[in-house]
Amino acid sequence: MSCMSRELRSGTKSLKSLMDKLRGSSSKMGKSSKSSNKIRVLCYDATSWVVQGFKPALEQFNESSDVHIDMEYTSERLGSKTAIQAAGFDVVCTFVNDTADEHVMRTLSRVGVQMIAQRAAGFDRIDIKAARAYNITVARVPAYSPYAVAEMAICLLMAVNRKITKANNRVKMANFTLDKGLLGFDVHGKTIGVMGTGRIGEILCNILAGFGVKLLCYDLSENENVVAKGGVYVEQDELYAQSDVIFLMMPLLDATKHTINKDMLHKLKRGVTIINTSRGALVDTKALLQGLNEGIISGAGMDVYENETDYFFQDWSADQIEDPDLRALLGEHNVILTAHQAFFTKEAVDKIVSTTIENIVDFQEGKRMMDHPNNCIPAPPKHE
Numbered sequence: 001m002s003c004m005s006r007e008l009r010s011g012t013k014s015l016k017s018l019m020d021k022l023r024g025s026s027s028k029m030g031k032s033s034k035s036s037n038k039i040r041v042l043c044y045d046a047t048s049w050v051v052q053g054f055k056p057a058l059e060q061f062n063e064s065s066d067v068h069i070d071m072e073y074t075s076e077r078l079g080s081k082t083a084i085q086a087a088g089f090d091v092v093c094t095f096v097n098d099t100a101d102e103h104v105m106r107t108l109s110r111v112g113v114q115m116i117a118q119r120a121a122g123f124d125r126i127d128i129k130a131a132r133a134y135n136i137t138v139a140r141v142p143a144y145s146p147y148a149v150a151e152m153a154i155c156l157l158m159a160v161n162r163k164i165t166k167a168n169n170r171v172k173m174a175n176f177t178l179d180k181g182l183l184g185f186d187v188h189g190k191t192i193g194v195m196g197t198g199r200i201g202e203i204l205c206n207i208l209a210g211f212g213v214k215l216l217c218y219d220l221s222e223n224e225n226v227v228a229k230g231g232v233y234v235e236q237d238e239l240y241a242q243s244d245v246i247f248l249m250m251p252l253l254d255a256t257k258h259t260i261n262k263d264m265l266h267k268l269k270r271g272v273t274i275i276n277t278s279r280g281a282l283v284d285t286k287a288l289l290q291g292l293n294e295g296i297i298s299g300a301g302m303d304v305y306e307n308e309t310d311y312f313f314q315d316w317s318a319d320q321i322e323d324p325d326l327r328a329l330l331g332e333h334n335v336i337l338t339a340h341q342a343f344f345t346k347e348a349v350d351k352i353v354s355t356t357i358e359n360i361v362d363f364q365e366g367k368r369m370m371d372h373p374n375n376c377i378p379a380p381p382k383h384e
Contacts, residue, residue, distance in 0.1 A: 038068040039364050041117070042086050043093040046073035047313055049344070050095075050119075053353045061357055067364050069357065083107035091115040091360055096122060096340070097309045102130040109134040115363045118376070119356045120343075122279070124252055128377045132369070139359040139374040143199065145348035150203040152342035153247055153277045156301025159336050160273055161185060166333065185244075188212045193243030195259065196250035196278065197223040197231070204247060205231050216243060240267040245275065252279035262287040271298045277342040280304035285325040292332055299334040303342040312339045 043050060051073050062068050071093070076082045078098035084107060086092050092113055094100065100108070100116055105127060108116075116126060118140040131138045159165065162184040170177075191214045194201055202223055208215055209229045216239045217223075217231045227233070239246070246268075250256045260274060260283040274297055276283055285306055291297035305312070307323055321327050329335055343352075359374050370379055 037066055037364070038070055039091060039360060040089045041069060041071040041091040041093055041360065042089040043071055043073045044076060044078040044082070044098050045095045045313065046075060049349065053349050054356075057353045057357065065361070067361050069360055078104065080104055080107070084111060086113050087111040089113060091117055091363070093117045093119055093356060094126075095313075096120045096125070097313065098125065100126040100131070102127050105130040105134045105136060109136060115139070115360070115368075117356050117359050117363075119352050122252075123376045124279075126376065132377050132380065135369070137363055137368045137372055138376040139363065139372045140376050141352050141355040141359075142374055144343060144351035144355070145345055146200040146203050148345040148348045149200050149277050149342040150207060152303060152338075153204055153249070153275050153301075154207055156275050156277065156303065156336055156338070157187070157245060157247075157273065160275075160299040160301045160334065161187070165336060187245075190214070190244040191216060191242050193218070193239040193246040194226075194231070195219075195236075195239065195246065195248050197226045198249070198251075200278075201247075201249035202226055204249060205229055237267055240264065241269055243269060243272060245273045248274070248276040248278050248282045250278055250282060252281050257281050258284040258287070260284060260287055260291075262290060265291050265294075265296050268296055270296055272296070273298055274300045274302075276301070277303040280306035280308050282306075285329065289325065289328050289332075292334065299336075300332075301336045302329070303338045304340055305329070305337065308340060 058069055078094050080103050083104045115137040123140050163182045167182055188211055192208055193216045195218045197217050197219045202225055205226045215231045217233050218236055218239050222233050
């Protein structure tokens with residue numbers, strides 16, 4: 001009963017909000033020629049950078065465009081309990097930790113949502129088959145700044161290798177001594193493994209070439225530009241055995257999940273450094289911790305975490321972190337963990353904002369489902 005009461009309260013609140021919005025829209029009819037071409041957007045998981053990025057861009061856009069985008073913001077994440085809040089909106093704008101499964105899709109469809117504008121490249125938390133079934137367009141931002149992610153990967157390597165966090169903390173406490181705890185290694189001359197040589201991986205290889213490294217690569221298909229920079233493609237086991245540093249630059253697929261796992265630890269070169277700026281679930285955290293504790297892995301730089309959904313993009317500084325693996329990672333002196341910020345540069349945010357606005361405009365102008373330029377939904381199988 002208590003669960004039902006919460007649902008009813010949530011539904012009542014959302015429906016009241018919808019009625020208020022509809023009344024507000026009615027009162028403004030006739031005041032603007034743009035009202036007939038107005039599209040309402042609810043932006044979920046809207047942290048400060050999202051609001052600060054979209055508000056001025058939309059103000060400028062609305063002043064000069066026939067399409068008027070009216071975006072409202074909520075700090076709530078899209079999920080089964082919050083989808084009802086989209087009542088009265090044409091579009092929901094989502095991010096990497098919002099969930100749009102079949103249940104959410106059904107709710108969105110029932111309250112009138114016709115599009116999901118994903119302000120990210122990845123869409124693994126969106127049920128695209130359900131989107132097709134409910135005729136909801138899903139469009140993403142396919143690329144914003146591959147340089148940002150590749151540069152962050154290098155940043156994490158150097159921070160782990162040269163013990164930057166520890167050194168900075170010492171100096172701030174007026175401890176200016178040097179000892180083995182701050183000892184790093186030259187990247188020059190080392191064997192570096194790059195797993196995944198798409199656009200971001202290619203840029204990373206270009207940067208690494210400047211260090212003068214031996215570059216080993218693994219991917220299902222070879223990238224000619226990487227080969228031209230000196231990259232040599234090898235099998236996974238050879239990359240594991242030879243690499244002093246391994247960069248994970250792959251998408252998260254069934255075949256790549258837990259690429260780093262307990263069954264492959266013995267294949268790694270002892271003392272390897274692991275860097276992951278791609279997807280958290282590429283690494284089995286328990287296996288990573290085991291490798292660190294046994295000295296197989298000397299250090300790790302991680303911008304992602306496999307169970308980050310409940311924590312990243314939120315302030316937990318005044319609360320107890322319940323996840324034991326996350327607590328263990330935070331306690332490791334040779335691990336640097338950042339909160340999914342590799343993409344977070346001015347250039348990338350500007351691209352996310354502009355492409356999301358373009359995606360919404362394309363939708364409003366009739367480019368929907370598979371006809372949308374940045375569509376995520378695959379064509380239905382021939383037997384359907």
